[in-house]
Amino acid sequence: MNNNVTDKIVVITGASSGLGAEAARHLAGLGGTVVLGARREDRIKTLADSILAKGGKALAIETDVTDRASVQKLVDTAVKTYGRIDVLLNNAGVMPLSPLEKLRVDEWDLMIDVNIKGVLYGIAAALPHMKAQKSGHIINVSSVAGHRVLENSAVYSATKFAVRALSEGLRGEVKPYNMRTTVISPGAVQSELLNGIHDEATAEQLQKFVPNIAIGADSFARCVAFAINQPEDVDINEILFRPTRQQI
């Protein structure tokens, strides 16, 4: 295989389902070594086993991105095992949407902890290694909701706007270290994300239309591979994509 994914060490958070799991399969198929992090260890172990069975390279490490030490362990284990980290895909995220007036404050906290602090903990864990290597690529996952505030998505959108701000700040700071930074903002993609909406009216409303327009997670996996696969002097900073049939 001759591409710029082959032989790269790629750490992926939120690799147990949806976009992260599909990116892992795709990158492993292109010859990358994938290090899978998520809380559902059974899922990431099964995924790692299926990649290994196909001749790919994968390692599963139980990870909770709300725990800084856990994210550090994920990244440090990748470096200890393979000698380096080439890509961090900061993908773990939750989306318990609801109107602000419902005051589901625990869910606001959760979105801030996973979607913002989880991304920051990933950056904190990977940056020192990438600085020392003088190479590396951090890919953060935002959303169309990080570009516009949709109904009942005030807090989720706030976290995804934050991911874009962090990504742009990071981009400017890491140039001396020869690092690349990408933020990917997907539209509706098939995954388990809607299962995390516990406000009944919001869940019902979204279940009515999202599954009808959502596209496969392979769409996201190809975007990730596209960004990584560029020659090292090409830095793809932003990708925003939607299903062709998605209007908002």
Ligand SMILES: NC(=O)c1ccc[n+]([C@@H]2O[C@H](COP(=O)([O-])OP(=O)(O)OC[C@H]3O[C@@H](n4cnc5c(N)ncnc54)[C@H](OP(=O)(O)O)[C@@H]3O)[C@@H](O)[C@H]2O)c1
């Ligand atoms: N699907 C879409 O339409 C869409 C659109 C725009 C953006 N996104 C973004 O895409 C990313 C992936 O979501 P998805 O759609 O693939 O949803 P998903 O199927 O629900 O996957 C979410 C992933 O995040 C992980 N996660 C959640 N909390 C975590 C924690 N505390 N520690 C570690 N991992 C955690 C989950 O793993 P465990 O539960 O096993 O820990 C799971 O692997 C998210 O950032 C989401 O906001 C998705």
